[in-house]
Amino acid sequence: MRASVSDTVLIIGAGVAGMTAAVELADSGIRSVLVERASSMGGNALDLYKAFPTDDCFYCFEGNRWRPGIRKCFYRSAMVDQPNIEIKMGAEVKEIAGGPGDFKVRIAVSPTYVDPRKCTLCGLCSERSKAFHLLSPQCQPQAVTYDSSMADDGTRKAEEDCPTKAIKLDAQPSEETIGASDIVIATGYHEMKPIDMQEYGYGRIPNVITQLELAQMLDPNGKSGGVLLRPSDGAGVKQVMMVQCVGSRDEEHHPYCSKVCCVFALKHANIIATERQHSRVSVVYMDIRTYDRHERYYRESRDAGVEFIRGRVTRVEPRKDGAVNVTVYDSLLDKYLRSSVDLL
Structure with missing residues (x-):
């Protein structure tokens, strides 16, 4: 990077990557x-409950390489109080001209209906109208929208x-229009939803959901208050089955391993097994790939009683009572297993 201490760097996207x-x-x-x-700010992290490998709030992270062991919150200490960071919310890049060292960037900024510098989260506006609400207790800026x-x-x-x-x-x-010496594009990701995998x-x-939808369900600040409920009828969840490698390591979709799905699933399996003891969890996998730490x-998932089945799901059928019948080919036992689950 050619930027000097007097140059400005434009960062597009205020998710975890952009904030970092x-x-x-x-x-x-x-x-x-x-x-x-x-x-x-926060991007997809706003929908996540706990972060691996520390299981902390997703907005807290370990200190940078110069200050190992120190933890800080992106929002209160690292972002808001940092004079070298200017934050533009509700803004979108419309045009980029120029080149490295001398970019000219045209930015469209949406109306700021609520000034975050003045909002005290008193809650009065939310009492007057449903149009005002707080996105999340952890959102930043700390203001209603x-x-x-x-x-x-x-x-x-x-x-x-x-x-x-x-x-x-x-x-x-x-x-x-602002000037920038360099541009960092950190526009995040979109979750793959297996709609085309019938x-x-x-x-x-x-009652077939994605891991990101499960994360929102597990979040105590979410709509269900952290209680596992079936989307179909709001009934309590007693049995959860997680299926790995959906759409990955598959020549018809994505031939590679994402490297994060196993850890993401096991994090949720641990939470359910240890914090939601009334629910049982099973994981259907091709290979468990949990790298490094x-x-x-x-280990913790196995110790907590999570069931692991090496194989592939071959059939999924809804039941009239809202449960889901799942048939799995167990490659270790060389036979088909049939289960009834509340969430798949």
């Missing part, structure tokens, strides 16, 4: 502008009664 880049640059004395089109599609009779009343005058419903969008029933059977998840 901003913090590392700031620690090196380099100013950065962090652009995020959502109203809160306004959803114009949910505006109702109490919306204007909320603006009038706001004690700090943080709400401006007449706010307008704007555009600006054999698993995703999108057709309500992540091996502990495998």
Whole structure:
């Protein structure tokens, strides 16, 4: 990177990767502008409950390579209080001109209906109108957001009664052009949803979900308050089956191993087995690939009573009572196993 301490680096995306880049640059004395089109930083991490390998809140991370062992929160210490980081929420890059060392970037900024510098999270606006809500207790900036599609009779009343005058419903969008010596693209990822893999029933059977959807369900701050409930009828979950390598190591989809799915699944298996003792968990796998220090998840899962089945799911059928019948070919026993589960 050719940037000097006086140059500005533009970072597109304020997920974990973008925030990490901003913090590392700031620690090196380099100013950065962090652009995020959502109203809160965090990206996909907002939907995750606990992070491997430490099982901490996803927004806390170990100190950088110069300060090993020190933990800091992205939001309160590393991001918000850092003078070398300028954050633009609700913003989107529209055009990039120029070249390395002298980029000109046109940015469109959505209306800021609630000023995060003035919002005190008093909750008064949320009482007046459903259009105001807090995305997450861990969201940053720490301020309520306004959803114009949910505006109702109490919306204007909320603006009038706001004690700090943080709400401006007449706010307008704007555009600006900034200069940058370098650009970091950290636009994140999209979860693969196996809609086109009909054999698993995703999108057709309500109680077939993805690991990211399970993470949202396990989160105490989520809609279900951390209680495992079947999406189909809200009934409690007694049996969970996790299927690995869906769409990966498969020539018809993705021929490679993602390297994270096993650890992601075992993290959730541990949480269910140890924190939701009324639910049993089984994992169907081709090979368990838990690299380096992540091996502990495998050991802890087995010790917690998680059942491991080496093989492939061959059939998934919904039952009238909401459960899901699953047929698995167990390659170690060389026979088919049939189970009834609440969540697949």
